[in-house]
Amino acid sequence: MRYGVIMAGGSGSRLWPLSRGDRPKQLLPVVGGKSLLRVSYERLASFLPDERIFVCTGEQHRAAILEDLPELTDERLLGEPMGRDTSNAVGFSAAVLHKLDPDASFAVVTADHVIEPIPDFAAALTAGFDVVDQIHDTLVTFGIVPTHGHTGLGYVHRGAPIDGFTDDGKKAFRVQAFKEKPDKPTADRYVESGRYYWNSGMFVWRADTILAQLEQNLPDAHAGLMKIKDAWGTDQQNDVLNATYPQLQKISIDFGVMESAAAAGKVSVVEMPVQWLDVGSWPALAETLEIDDHDNAVEADNLVILDCDGNIIMSKDPDHVVGLVGVSDMVIVHTKDCTMVCPKADAQRVKELQKMVADEYGDRFR
Numbered sequence: 001m002r003y004g005v006i007m008a009g010g011s012g013s014r015l016w017p018l019s020r021g022d023r024p025k026q027l028l029p030v031v032g033g034k035s036l037l038r039v040s041y042e043r044l045a046s047f048l049p050d051e052r053i054f055v056c057t058g059e060q061h062r063a064a065i066l067e068d069l070p071e072l073t074d075e076r077l078l079g080e081p082m083g084r085d086t087s088n089a090v091g092f093s094a095a096v097l098h099k100l101d102p103d104a105s106f107a108v109v110t111a112d113h114v115i116e117p118i119p120d121f122a123a124a125l126t127a128g129f130d131v132v133d134q135i136h137d138t139l140v141t142f143g144i145v146p147t148h149g150h151t152g153l154g155y156v157h158r159g160a161p162i163d164g165f166t167d168d169g170k171k172a173f174r175v176q177a178f179k180e181k182p183d184k185p186t187a188d189r190y191v192e193s194g195r196y197y198w199n200s201g202m203f204v205w206r207a208d209t210i211l212a213q214l215e216q217n218l219p220d221a222h223a224g225l226m227k228i229k230d231a232w233g234t235d236q237q238n239d240v241l242n243a244t245y246p247q248l249q250k251i252s253i254d255f256g257v258m259e260s261a262a263a264a265g266k267v268s269v270v271e272m273p274v275q276w277l278d279v280g281s282w283p284a285l286a287e288t289l290e291i292d293d294h295d296n297a298v299e300a301d302n303l304v305i306l307d308c309d310g311n312i313i314m315s316k317d318p319d320h321v322v323g324l325v326g327v328s329d330m331v332i333v334h335t336k337d338c339t340m341v342c343p344k345a346d347a348q349r350v351k352e353l354q355k356m357v358a359d360e361y362g363d364r365f366r
């Protein structure tokens with residue numbers, strides 16, 4: 001049977017101070033008044049029934065997520081005791097689903113993407129499931145057709161087409177290799193070649209297949225995940241999860257599994273022809289905001305600006321006015337207890353700033 005799992009465990013530190021430890025970016029109402037998580041859930045619900053949609057997140061966010069997603073039952077929220085990166089989040093989900101359904105295949109999507117149009121997204125994921133039904137031992141990833149040479153994204157180098165998936169708009173290929181974030185000349189060369197996709201970070205695979213790959217590539221993690229699987233649904237479930245999960249090696253699915261699996265010819269890519277935005281930084285989030293006549297991306301309760309161009313301005317304090325004069329190409333974010341200002345060109349460094357704030361003040365402003 002087909003399932004969907006939303007990965008919702010990120011901290012969103014590049015969106016500090018709006019994103020916080022107790023209210024990470026996936027819960028922020030930044031897409032037409034809806035949270036990124038809510039939008040992600042609705043995308044999956046367009047072609048999967050509610051009872052087959054799961055969310056994997058930090059256990060500390062359980063109450064907030066169940067409030068945001070009343071359709072989600074408690075047992076379909078897989079709470080990580082501690083973040084251990086995507087290899088373990090995927091493995092945890094696979095272990096639970098395999099125990100519930102030994103024939104399970106599932107899509108892995110994230111809670112920080114804005115994707116349109118939804119029917120094209122659903123068609124691509126359905127094609128991914130179809131590939132897995134045909135080739136049980138393959139791992140399917142999804143490639144976004146690049147519009148420019150982006151240096152902040154990884155790339156997928158496609159190889160030979162897969163038989164039966166070149167018609168009706170469905171395009172599936174073997175993967176030759178994954179490429180790390182390139183420099184600008186390399187990124188431009190990738191795009192010009194027409195043989196590379198942006199790496200979407202979304203996948204489809206059988207639960208038993210990804211567990212077998214984890215056993216091969218990360219045997220210690222696999223052993224721990226099997227302990228969790230054996231205890232799942234028993235009185236020992238939470239005790240085993242809390243004792244075992246924090247001990248698992250922290251490693252991403254890309255480094256832990258996908259790169260070696262691609263080298264072994266075990267990865268396929270399905271083209272996803274959508275408008276895709278990874279909301280991982282302030283410039284990315286700005287694409288979801290209103291733009292004024294001076295190219296300022298704005299969401300603020302009280303704002304007065306004079307001769308300001310190309311800024312990102314956000315204020316979430318109704319009792320505070322933000323006033324700007326002659327400011328250009330900056331990020332200005334104000335909340336009730338924090339104010340952050342930086343050049344747009346340095347927006348990726350907000351993660352460094354957030355860490356410095358945590359080092360200086362602990363969890364108070366984190």
